[in-house]
Amino acid sequence: MSNENRGAAPHRAEAEREEFAEPVEGFRAGFLSFVGRPNAGKSTLTNALVGDKVAITSNKPQTTRHAIRGIVHGSDFQLVLVDTPGLHRPRTLLGKRLNELVAQTLADVDAIAFCIPADEPIGPGDRFIAQHIRDMGRKPLIAIVTKADRVSRQALGEQLLAVQKLGESVTDGEGWTEIIxxxxxxxxxxxxxxxxxxxxMPVSPPLYPLGSVTDDEDAKIVSELVREAALEGVRDELPHSLAATVEEILPREGRPADRPLLDVRVTVYxxxxxxxxxxxGKGGSRLKHIGATARPEIERRLGSQVHLDLHVKVLKDWQRDPKQLNRLGF
Ligand SMILES: Nc1nc2c(ncn2[C@@H]2O[C@H](COP(=O)(O)OP(=O)(O)OP(=O)(O)O)[C@@H](O)[C@H]2O)c(=O)[nH]1
Structure with missing residues (x-):
């Protein structure tokens, strides 16, 4: 996600919602964060939920000022997974600041999912997180017991009970909204x-175009691949004058399921x-060559055939302009 997005106000502008509105009654869409101590399985679960569908436009609707990790699309719902830095018991001022940052994120989401591994005893770190999210106001707190495959049925049952007790102890007996x-x-x-x-999630039309899955990592790599290809042979002449940004990565509609095609639009500055x-280059020859050089690796990275659309723009003295630097993600 670009810095521009990060700086945008968290809001649910009706206009944006309507742009993607689907006439599905009872459609639900909203923002959600996974929390849990390191190694709790948050990333693995995020990936499993989002699937290996493909990347997306990194700058579509600015509905959140937080980084988006992925979007889960259902026939009648859309879950937008919002990234948080790890939540730790603070030992330093930096730790405290980071926790404040997490608190801001968590205050904005519609629900919080707390990941606790099935195969490790609940510890003070878990208790700290549980207390922290309890203080985030009245919102659904969902406990997810991860890595269930690592333990026996009986041990899983015991862990579910322990997690339930933890929930009750931090919420005056009320407990988690759900445990799964x-x-x-x-x-x-x-x-x-x-x-x-x-x-x-609240009843709401989809927040993002259907089929989009955000993946900042992919966008970063794609822009880097294009930049590398563009620099080939001109490294001495314009090494630092080149920047590339991914405008969007969207699945082409109407393609057979087994032969998807991604439209990848990149601007070279x-x-x-x-x-x-x-x-x-002469008659566009060099730009064509850049595309042909970068495309195979992009296809490998995104796991799909790609139609690469490159544009070149002049951004005068972008290296000296903080606003432009922000825009280009520096
Ligand atoms: N057996 C098994 N292992 C899992 C499962 N989910 C995650 N793991 C493993 O647990 C380890 C940690 O998983 P991550 O998803 O990286 O955990 P995380 O909470 O994102 O970790 P941080 O990024 O450090 O906060 C990895 O080695 C995963 O492969 C699961 O469902 N079953």
């Missing part, structure tokens, strides 16, 4: 997790018109 066991690696209950989380001429 899951194994992201064995594919056990992953759909159930999505369904349950969706039930706790240069500082001067003379540089633009170099990059484009």
């Amino acid at each position: 066991p899951v194994s992201a690696t064995a594919g056990f209950q992953v759909d159930e997790v999505a369904r349950v989380l969706a039930q706790h 240069v500082e001067r018109p003379s540089q633009k001429a170099i990059i484009i």
Whole structure:
């Protein structure tokens, strides 16, 4: 996600919602964060939920000022997974600041999902997180017992009970809104997790275009691959004058399921018109070559055939302009 997005106000502008509105009655959509101590299985579960569908536009609707990790699309719901830095018991001022940052994120989401591994005893770190999210105001708190495949049925049952007790102890007996066991690696209950989380999202039209899955990592790598290809042979002339940003990565509609195609739109920025001429080359020959060089690796990375659409723009003296630097993600 660009810095521009990070700076945008968290809001649910009706206009944005309507742009993607689907006439599905009772559609639910909202923001959700996974919390849990390191290694609790948050990333693995996120990936299992989002699936290996493809990347997306990194700058579509600015509905959140937080980084989006992924979007889960259901027939009648959309879950937007919002990234948080790890939540730790603070030992330093930095730790405290980070926790404040997490608190801001958690205050904005519609529900919080707390991941606790099935195969490790509940510890002070878990208790700290539980207390922290309890203080986030009245919102659904869903406990997810991860890595269920690693323990016996009996041990899983015992862990579910322990997690329930933890919930009750931090909420004056009220307990978690839901408790669900899951194994992201064995594919056990992953759909159930999505369904349950969706039930706790507000009724709302989709927040993002259907089929989009955000993945900042992919966008970063794609832009880097294009930049590398564009620099080939002109490294000495314009090494630092080149920047590339991914505008969007969207699945082409109407393609057969077994032969998807991604439209990847990338802008290459240069500082001067003379540089633009170099990059484009005679009759566009160099730009074509850049595309042909970068595309195979992009296809490998995104796991799909790609139609690469490159544009070259002059952004005068972008290296010296903080606003432009922000825009380009520096
Ligand atoms: N057996 C099994 N292993 C899992 C499962 N989910 C995650 N793991 C493993 O647990 C380890 C930690 O998982 P992550 O998803 O990276 O945990 P995380 O909470 O994102 O960790 P941080 O990024 O450190 O906060 C990895 O080695 C995963 O492969 C699961 O359902 N079953």
